[in-house]
Amino acid sequence: MPHLSTFAIVCAVRAHGEHGAIARLLTPDHGLTAGYVRGGRSRAMRPVLLPGNVVKADFRARTEDQLAGLTVELAHSRAPLLAEPLPAAAIDWGCALTAAALPEATPYPALHQALAGLLDAVEAAPAARGWAVALVRYELLLLAELGFGLDLSRCAALGDVDDLAYVSPRSAAAVSRAGASGYEQRLLPLPPFLVAGGTGEWAEIMDGLRLTGFFLERSVLTDRRADVLAARERLVERLKRAVA
Missing domain, CATH: 2.40.50.140 (Nucleic acid-binding proteins)
Structure with a gap:
């Protein structure tokens, strides 16, 4: 170059x-x-x-x-947004995650488009709920682009495609309510909007952030890159306070 x-x-x-x-x-x-x-x-x-x-x-x-x-x-x-705690935290985290996770000089056109969309949403939405789902989707896409994608297409236990409600922390695959019976406490909740599309309630959005956060910390933000997780923790805490 x-x-x-x-x-x-x-x-x-x-x-x-x-x-x-x-x-x-x-x-x-x-x-x-x-x-x-x-x-x-x-x-x-x-x-x-x-x-x-x-x-x-x-x-x-x-x-x-x-x-x-x-x-x-x-x-x-986007400097004016940095005076607002929640938008500032979202921008800080989205950019820090991107810089820490991606190798240099490797094209990721889908991630560029998604990050631009996320930042536009943060800028345009009147409240955090307008961009929080986009943040979860961006994290999910980044995992997939780096080879750590979640399989949300069918139940890992029974093979069915209906009523998917959990994700296995071991296999990163979806599990239906029937397939999870008796093991719910060992699994991560899967918010419906990640399967059916659309938006979600705040409880579902927080479940989405817990889901992507688990796999980001386990597979991507390890060793020297783990320090950027502090930016995510600040964002999640501000979101919790905003919806309390």
């Missing part, structure tokens, strides 16, 4: 040197891509390099192995 010009979503930024920053952006066709922004910590650039913002990005590198120099121009700012 000697030269790449594209619109991208800012996912993570860290200081580099005295004035610069390394930004990791999710691009539509090249996946997660990092670049060095000269003056990235300046007063002018800090509002641009905020997670969730959409930027016009220009990456330039001399070789494939060199960290690219990156210049960015703000295309769409």
Whole structure:
């Protein structure tokens, strides 16, 4: 990638040197891509390099192995949302998860589209219920794209496709009420909206977050990537307080 010009979503930024920053952006066709922004910590650039913002990005590198120099121009700012605790927590978590979980330079066009949709929902919805289901679906899609997808097509115990109500934490497969009989306490609740579509009540949304959170922590956010789970915990706690 000697030269790449594209619109991208800012996912993570860290200081580099005295004035610069390394930004990791999710691009539509090249996946997660990092670049060095000269003056990235300046007063002018800090509002641009905020997670969730959409930027016009220009990456330039001399070789494939060199960290690219990156210049960015703000295309769409979500900075006003960062003053609101719940939207800010949702943006923080969605972008942090993406930056921590995805390998660099691997295309994930479906995830780019889904993250853009999630951020748009956070921005447009008048309340958290308007975007919380989208967050659960984004986490579920990310698991699938990384090879840890849940099989919600049929019951792992009986093979039936009706009345799916649980997920096995061992096999990541759905289980019907009949198939779960006597073992319900060992299984994870499966919210109906993940099978039938549509939206869900708050109890179902929280079940969805517990479900995806279990598999994210077990299969994706391990070792050095586990520290980003703190952002998810903040979001879940704020959601609990909002619906209490």
